[in-house]
Amino acid sequence: MDLNFTSSELAFRDEVRAFLDTKLPKRLSEMVRNGQRLSKADQEEWHAILNEKGWLANHWPKEHGGTGWTAVEKFIFENECALAHAPRVLPFGLSMLGPVLIKYGNDQQKSYWLPRILNGQDWWCQGYSEPGAGSDLAALKTTAVRDGDDYIINGQKTWTTQGQHANMIFCLVRTSKEGKKQEGISFILVDMTTPGIEVRPIKTIDGGFEVNEVFFSDVRVPAENLVGEENKGWTCAKYLLTYERTNIAGVGFSVAALEKLKAIAADQQANEGRLIDDPQFAARLAKVEIELENMKTTNLRVIAAVAGGGVPGAESSMLKVKGTEIRQEITSLTRRAVGSYALPYNPPAFEEGFNGPHIGPDYAAPTAKSYFNNRKLSIFGGSNEIQKNIISKMILGL
Amino acid sequence: MDFNLTDDRRMLADTLSRFIQDQYTIESRNEAANSAIGYSQDLWSQYAELGVIGALFDEENGGFGGKGFDLAVVFENLGRGLVCEPFLDNAILAGGTLAAAGNDAQKAIIEDIIAGSKTATFAHFEPRSRYSLQKVETTAVATDDGWTLNGAKAVVRFIDTADYVIVSARTSNGVNDKDGISLFLLDTASVNLNVNSYNTVAGGRAGEVTLNNLTVSKDALIGEVGQAHDVLEKVVGAGIVALCAEALGVMEAAKEQTVDYIQTRKQFGVPIGKFQALQHRMADILIEIEQVRSAVINAAAALEKEDRVERERALSAAKYTVGHVGQKIAEETIQIHGGIGMAWELPLGHYAKRLVMIDHELGDEDYHLGRYISLGKTLSPTSDQ
Numbered sequence: 001m002d003l004n005f006t007s008s009e010l011a012f013r014d015e016v017r018a019f020l021d022t023k024l025p026k027r028l029s030e031m032v033r034n035g036q037r038l039s040k041a042d043q044e045e046w047h048a049i050l051n052e053k054g055w056l057a058n059h060w061p062k063e064h065g066g067t068g069w070t071a072v073e074k075f076i077f078e079n080e081c082a083l084a085h086a087p088r089v090l091p092f093g094l095s096m097l098g099p100v101l102i103k104y105g106n107d108q109q110k111s112y113w114l115p116r117i118l119n120g121q122d123w124w125c126q127g128y129s130e131p132g133a134g135s136d137l138a139a140l141k142t143t144a145v146r147d148g149d150d151y152i153i154n155g156q157k158t159w160t161t162q163g164q165h166a167n168m169i170f171c172l173v174r175t176s177k178e179g180k181k182q183e184g185i186s187f188i189l190v191d192m193t194t195p196g197i198e199v200r201p202i203k204t205i206d207g208g209f210e211v212n213e214v215f216f217s218d219v220r221v222p223a224e225n226l227v228g229e230e231n232k233g234w235t236c237a238k239y240l241l242t243y244e245r246t247n248i249a250g251v252g253f254s255v256a257a258l259e260k261l262k263a264i265a266a267d268q269q270a271n272e273g274r275l276i277d278d279p280q281f282a283a284r285l286a287k288v289e290i291e292l293e294n295m296k297t298t299n300l301r302v303i304a305a306v307a308g309g310g311v312p313g314a315e316s317s318m319l320k321v322k323g324t325e326i327r328q329e330i331t332s333l334t335r336r337a338v339g340s341y342a343l344p345y346n347p348p349a350f351e352e353g354f355n356g357p358h359i360g361p362d363y364a365a366p367t368a369k370s371y372f373n374n375r376k377l378s379i380f381g382g383s384n385e386i387q388k389n390i391i392s393k394m395i396l397g398l
Numbered sequence: 399m400d401f402n403l404t405d406d407r408r409m410l411a412d413t414l415s416r417f418i419q420d421q422y423t424i425e426s427r428n429e430a431a432n433s434a435i436g437y438s439q440d441l442w443s444q445y446a447e448l449g450v451i452g453a454l455f456d457e458e459n460g461g462f463g464g465k466g467f468d469l470a471v472v473f474e475n476l477g478r479g480l481v482c483e484p485f486l487d488n489a490i491l492a493g494g495t496l497a498a499a500g501n502d503a504q505k506a507i508i509e510d511i512i513a514g515s516k517t518a519t520f521a522h523f524e525p526r527s528r529y530s531l532q533k534v535e536t537t538a539v540a541t542d543d544g545w546t547l548n549g550a551k552a553v554v555r556f557i558d559t560a561d562y563v564i565v566s567a568r569t570s571n572g573v574n575d576k577d578g579i580s581l582f583l584l585d586t587a588s589v590n591l592n593v594n595s596y597n598t599v600a601g602g603r604a605g606e607v608t609l610n611n612l613t614v615s616k617d618a619l620i621g622e623v624g625q626a627h628d629v630l631e632k633v634v635g636a637g638i639v640a641l642c643a644e645a646l647g648v649m650e651a652a653k654e655q656t657v658d659y660i661q662t663r664k665q666f667g668v669p670i671g672k673f674q675a676l677q678h679r680m681a682d683i684l685i686e687i688e689q690v691r692s693a694v695i696n697a698a699a700a701l702e703k704e705d706r707v708e709r710e711r712a713l714s715a716a717k718y719t720v721g722h723v724g725q726k727i728a729e730e731t732i733q734i735h736g737g738i739g740m741a742w743e744l745p746l747g748h749y750a751k752r753l754v755m756i757d758h759e760l761g762d763e764d765y766h767l768g769r770y771i772s773l774g775k776t777l778s779p780t781s782d783q
Contacts, residue, residue: 001695001699290767290770293696297692304399388681389677
C-alpha cells in the first residue's frame with residue numbers, strides 16, 4: 001500500500017508543470033480562472049500549443065500521434081492542467097471520435113481523419129441525443145437510408161455541445177428498424193456544411209450558448225463515411241462512452257475551484273469576522289473538502305486498477321456520481337459565499353477583456369452563472385440516475 | 399502508487415477472515431457479546447495463538463506489525479465478523495500507551511497482552527469530558543511514596559476482566575489545559591477500584607470507575623509527569639484508524655447482507671431488488687462505502703506521518719466520514735430490509751447497532767468535523783488572521 005506516485009511519475013508531473021508554466025498563455029488561464037467564456041479561437045490556440053508538444057491526444061496510442069500515456073500519466077496530466085486553470089481540451093474529436101476511429105475505422109478513415117483532428121482542421125461535435133432519446137439513447141429515430149453511394153439522413157439531434165463551431169459531426173443514425181432497437185444503429189461522419197443541415201442554438205438557464213439543436217433534412221452523406229459495419233454502430237457508441245468517462249470525476253477541477261472558493265470566503269465578511277471562520281460556512285466547506293480528499297483516493301484506486309491499460313468499467317459510474325456532486329457543491333458554496341452579490345446579472349463580465357466597472361467584488365459576477373451552468377454535470381455523460389442503474393446492474397448484480 | 403496489500407498482510411487477512419468465518423455464528427457471537435464478561439475468553443486465546451494481537455504491535459514491542467495498514471487490515475476483518483473481543487481498548491489504546499511511553503517494566507506487560515494471558519484497558523474519558531483529549535478533571539496529587547488519585551472515568555471498556563487499567567489524571571494546570579496531564583498504570587488486583595459495570599448496546603462490557611483517594615506507588619507513573627497529551631493523541635489516532643477500518647468492514651457486511659436479501663425477498667411477484675427505488679439507494683450505499691474505504695486508506699497512510707496537522711486532519715476526516723456515512727448505512731440497510739430488519743434474530747440489526755455505536759467512540763462526526771476545521775486554521779495562511 002503506497003499512496004505516493006513513483007519517482008518516474010513525479011518526474012512526469014514536474015515535466016507537465018514546467019510545460020504549463022512556460023507554455024500556457026496567461027491570458028487563457030486568467031479567463032478560465034475568472035469563469036469567463038472562451039471563444040473558438042481561444043480553444044484552438046490551446047489545442048495547437050498542446051499539439052506542438054505532442055500532448056494533445058492523450059487517449060491515443062503513439063503510432064497515431066497520441067501520447068501513449070498510462071492511466072496514471074493521463075490522470076496526472078489532466079489534474080495538473082486543471083490546477084493551472086488550463087482550458088479544457090475539447091473531448092469530441094480527441095477523446096470520443098479518435099478512439100472509435102482507431103478501433104473501428106478502416107485504414108483510409110484513420111489516415112484521413114486522425115491527423116485532421118490533431119492539427120485542428122476539423123472541429124467535431126457529437127450527434128447522439130435526440131428529443132426522444134436522452135437516457136434511452138438506443139431509442140433514437142434519425143434515419144439514414146442507403147441510396148447508391150450515399151446515405152440520406154433525416155431527423156434531429158439535440159444538446160450538441162459547441163455545435164455552432166463545428167464543421168463535422170459524428171452521428172448515431174437508424175439504418176434498420178428490424179430486431180432489437182440497439183441492432184439497427186450505425187455510426188456515421190457528416191460534414192456540417194452539407195445542404196439540409198440547420199443548427200439552432202439553445203439558450204441555457206445561465207444565459208449561455210453552449211448547446212444546439214441540429215436538424216437534418218435529406219442530407220446526402222457519402223457511404224464511405226460509415227465507421228464500422230452498418231447496423232453495428234451501437235458497439236462504437238458504447239466504446240465511445242467509456243472514454244467519455246475517464247476523467248469524469250473532475251478532481252482537478254474541484255481542487256482548483258475549492259482553492260478559489262477558500263480565497264473568496266477569506267475575503268468575504270460575515271458577522272464580526274470573515275466568512276471562512278463562520279461556523280456554519282466553515283462546516284459546509286470542511287464537509288466538501290473531506291469528500292474531495294476521499295474522492296482523490298477513490299479516483300486513484302480506480303485508475304490503479306486499470307494501470308495495465310484500457311479504461312475503467314462500471315467503477316467510473318461511481319466516480320461520475322460522487323465527482324459531479326462534489327463539483328456542484330463547490331459551485332453552490334461559491335455562489336453562497338458572495339452573498340447578495342450573486343444577484344446582479346452582468347453578462348459583459350463573462351467576456352474576455354472586461355475591465356469593469358464590477359458590481360461588487362470582481363469575483364462575484366460569474367458565481368451564479370457557473371452554479372446554474374454546472375447543473376449540467378449530473379445530467380450529461382449519462383445522468384447520475386443512469387450511472388446508478390449501471391452500478392446496480394454491473395457491480396451489485398441487482 | 400500501489401493499492402495492493404503486502405503479501406504478509408494479505409496472508410494475515412486471509413487467516414483472520416477464515417478463522418472468523420469458521421468460529422462465529424450470530425448466535426454464538428451474541429451470546430458472548432451479551433454475557434457477563436462481554437466476550438469469549440476462549441476465542442481471545444485463539445486470536446493470540448493466531449498472532450492477530452501481535453500484528454497490532456511493532457517488532458520493538460514484541461509484535462510484527464503495528465503500522466496503520468496492519469491495524470486497518472485486522473480491524474476491517476473484525477468488523478466484517480462483528481467481533482466483540484477487546485482488541486481496541488486492550489491492545490490499541492492500553493497496549494499502545496505502554497508501547498509509546500512505558501518504561502521497561504511497564505512494557506513487559508505488552509508481551510502478556512500479545513500472548514492473550516493478560517488484558518488491559520484505557521480509562522481516559524470522563525463523565526463531563528465528552529470526547530476531549532485534554533479535558534481531565536481527575537486529579538493525581540504527589541505524596542511521599544506515590545500518588546493519590548481522585549475523580550471518575552466514564553464507559554471504561556471491559557473493566558471487569560482487565561488485569562490492568564491506564565488512568566489519565568491531572569497533575570497540574572487547569573481542567574482544559576493540554577499540559578499537566580499524566581498517565582498511571584494500575585494493577586486492578588492490587589488497587590481498590592470502585593466499578594459499576596454494565597453491558598453495552600452493541601455488545602461487550604464497560605463500567606463507570608470512581609477513584610476515591612486511591613493511592614498508587616511512584617512506579618505507576620507512565621512517561622513524563624504532565625506530558626501525556628501527545629501520548630493520548632498518538633494512541634487515540636491509532637484507535638481512530640482501527641475503528642474506521644472496523645466500521646468499513648461492518649458496512650461491507652451490512653451491504654452484502656442487504657443485497658442478498660433484496661435478491662431473494664419477493665413482493666408484487668418479483669424480487670424487491672428489481673425496484674429502482676431500492677437499486678438507487680443501494681448504489682448510493684456502494685458509492686459512500688468506497689469513499690469510506692478511501693478515507694480509511696488516507697488515515698492509515700497518515701498515521702506514521704511526522705507532520706501533526708496533516709496526520710490529525712486525515713484522522714479526523716476519516717472519523718467524520720465514518721460517522722456520517724455509518725449512520726446513513728445503518729438506517730438505510732434496516733429500512734431496505736423492511737420489517738425483518740427490526741428482528742433481533744437477523745444479523746443485520748446487530749451490524750447496524752455497531753455501526754452507529756462506533757460514532758460514540760473516540761469522537762463523533764460533529765466532534766471530528768470541528769477538529770478538522772480547527773486544525774485547518776493552523777494550516778493555511780489565508781484562514782488565520
